[in-house]
Amino acid sequence: MLEISKLVKRYGNDEPVLKELDLVVEGSSVVSIVGASGAGKSTMLRCINRLVEPTSGSIRLNGTELVNLRGGALRRARRKIGMVFQGFNLIDRLTVMENVLAGRLGYVSLYQAVTRRYPQQDIERAFTLMERVGIAHYANKRADALSGGERQRVGVVRALMQEPEILLADEPTASLDPRTSEQIMKLLQSLAQELSLPVLINIHNVAQAKAYTERIVGLRHGKMIFDGAPGDFGKEALDAIYGGIEAPEEEITAAPSRTSSEGVSHGQI
Amino acid sequence: MARSDSARSASPARVWHKPPFIANPWLRYGLWLGVLIYLVWALGSLPFNWERISEGLPRASRIFGGGFPPDFSRSGLLLTGFKESLQIAILATLLGVLLSIPFAVMAAKNIVPKPVYLFGRAVIIVSRSFHPVIVAILFVAAVGFGPLAGILTLTVYSIGFVGKLLAEEIEEIDWGQVEAMKATGAGYFAILVYAVFPQILPRQVGLSMYQLDSNLRASAVVGIVGAGGIGATLMNAFGRYDYDFAFAILLVIIAMILVSEGISGWIRKRIW
Numbered sequence: 001m002l003e004i005s006k007l008v009k010r011y012g013n014d015e016p017v018l019k020e021l022d023l024v025v026e027g028s029s030v031v032s033i034v035g036a037s038g039a040g041k042s043t044m045l046r047c048i049n050r051l052v053e054p055t056s057g058s059i060r061l062n063g064t065e066l067v068n069l070r071g072g073a074l075r076r077a078r079r080k081i082g083m084v085f086q087g088f089n090l091i092d093r094l095t096v097m098e099n100v101l102a103g104r105l106g107y108v109s110l111y112q113a114v115t116r117r118y119p120q121q122d123i124e125r126a127f128t129l130m131e132r133v134g135i136a137h138y139a140n141k142r143a144d145a146l147s148g149g150e151r152q153r154v155g156v157v158r159a160l161m162q163e164p165e166i167l168l169a170d171e172p173t174a175s176l177d178p179r180t181s182e183q184i185m186k187l188l189q190s191l192a193q194e195l196s197l198p199v200l201i202n203i204h205n206v207a208q209a210k211a212y213t214e215r216i217v218g219l220r221h222g223k224m225i226f227d228g229a230p231g232d233f234g235k236e237a238l239d240a241i242y243g244g245i246e247a248p249e250e251e252i253t254a255a256p257s258r259t260s261s262e263g264v265s266h267g268q269i
Numbered sequence: 270m271a272r273s274d275s276a277r278s279a280s281p282a283r284v285w286h287k288p289p290f291i292a293n294p295w296l297r298y299g300l301w302l303g304v305l306i307y308l309v310w311a312l313g314s315l316p317f318n319w320e321r322i323s324e325g326l327p328r329a330s331r332i333f334g335g336g337f338p339p340d341f342s343r344s345g346l347l348l349t350g351f352k353e354s355l356q357i358a359i360l361a362t363l364l365g366v367l368l369s370i371p372f373a374v375m376a377a378k379n380i381v382p383k384p385v386y387l388f389g390r391a392v393i394i395v396s397r398s399f400h401p402v403i404v405a406i407l408f409v410a411a412v413g414f415g416p417l418a419g420i421l422t423l424t425v426y427s428i429g430f431v432g433k434l435l436a437e438e439i440e441e442i443d444w445g446q447v448e449a450m451k452a453t454g455a456g457y458f459a460i461l462v463y464a465v466f467p468q469i470l471p472r473q474v475g476l477s478m479y480q481l482d483s484n485l486r487a488s489a490v491v492g493i494v495g496a497g498g499i500g501a502t503l504m505n506a507f508g509r510y511d512y513d514f515a516f517a518i519l520l521v522i523i524a525m526i527l528v529s530e531g532i533s534g535w536i537r538k539r540i541w
Contacts, residue, residue, distance in 0.1 A: 075454040076454065077454075078453070081452070083452040085448070085449060087445050089445035089448060091449075091463055092446075093467040094467055102449075102450060102453060102455070102463055103453050106454025107454075110456065113463070159452075
């Protein structure tokens with residue numbers, strides 16, 4: 001269970017990017033986080049695994065307070081938090097297998113990491129997961145030789161190698177074509193179910209958010225202004241989140257209206 | 270005719286010149302004047318002894334004349350000298366490149382704390398601030414004549430050059446890969462090995478090849494001040510007025526540089 005409470009992030013002396021954000025994710029639900037660029041989606045996700053230092057507030061994962069962890073304790077907490085990136089962030093010059101095994105870096109010794117002598121069960125797990133997502137035959141290929149969709153699968157498998165207790169996905173489909181991005185969303189959805197793993201997905205594509213996740217959280221200016229099921233995410237919510245901003249999905253905003261005011265759906269559901 | 274006239278009366282013909290590089294005319298012409306004054310002053314005040322130069326010219330032509338035809342008869346001596354130079358260059362490159370990696374890491378602002386960064390930069394700046402010949406003079410004084418002084422000199426030289434360029438390369442890596450490794454819970458050195466080194470590897474290989482090249486050249490020079498190798502042989506040949514042998518040595522140096530440049534270029538092209 002992930003509990004975020006009163007999370008604040010401020011860069012320098014600017015207006016805070018996150019303003020006392022509260023969010024609780026229970027069980028193995030797939031949650032999508034929508035919001036315009038700059039709404040704080042990415043910052044929130046990165047605060048969870050401390051790639052970004054929160055200014056104040058509390059983040060607890062299965063009872064462990066993540067804020068203020070340092071050194072070895074922080075690394076041990078991080079290995080329980082898988083992350084999938086928009087730009088894949090694979091090590092281009094290493095093989096697919098090395099990239100996948102890199103997910104175990106939080107568990108193995110430096111000697112094992114440098115000499116690539118990973119424990120047998122790690123290699124077993126790597127092959128099993130790669131077979132599950134259909135990339136096992138690429139094991140010895142260089143990561144930069146793969147297509148976008150395949151590379152993101154490597155990214156997902158690398159995160160799952162960590163045996164995570166939660167999976168964070170920062171716009172995992174934004175660099176992919178529409179068809180491939182749907183495949184990745186489906187994959188994340190079914191993996192969450194199989195491994196009973198909570199998944200947080202930052203996403204720009206509202207239609208995909210509604211289709212593949214069971215809960216949508218809308219951010220605007222660092223505040224949560226929508227939290228509910230995809231079925232409740234209508235035009236009003238969309239206007240509240242993207243109001244005054246060019247709408248990203250035509251089919252949902254067929255009749256854009258400027259009259260609806262902000263915050264209509266705030267805290268309603 | 271009438272048409273062009275009417276066009277001109279409507280708007281005068283427009284001209285365009287490339288804007289001057291320095292916009293301010295005072296500064297522009299002032300700089301020219303400054304250069305001129307400096308040249309006059311420098312040429313007027315430096316002690317050129319024209320008499321001595323005119324005496325020296327025939328001597329120079331005698332040296333070059335004496336160099337022809339180059340004398341390869343003492344090939345044993347030539348070979349020994351080159352073998353030593355080659356050994357000095359290769360050993361110094363290996364040592365220098367290996368040592369340059371930790372110093373490059375220390376001198377990369379994005380991956381180490383500030384005090385370490387300052388230390389790494391300082392090491393690189395110091396090892397870069399003196400020409401190999403000056404360093405060689407110091408090492409010859411410290412460890413005596415011979416190849417050890419040459420190896421130490423060129424190692425320092427390699428650390429400075431490779432370390433600096435490698436540090437700059439580290440500062441420009443794709444940070445996303447580092448973030449990804451951090452997110453797995455990897456420790457500092459595991460992140461270095463997985464996210465940083467693979468990204469700088471091609472550059473590292475290219476720089477090492479270039480440095481080997483450069484060390485071959487420099488090993489001939491530092492030999493002149495007593496740090497072993499072909500430079501010492503060359504100096505002896507000059508000292509004994511064996512200009513034909515000296516010329517042979519110079520030719521072989523040129524050939525060796527050409528060959529090593531060819532090889533290193535070929536390898537660098539193949540590794541990416």
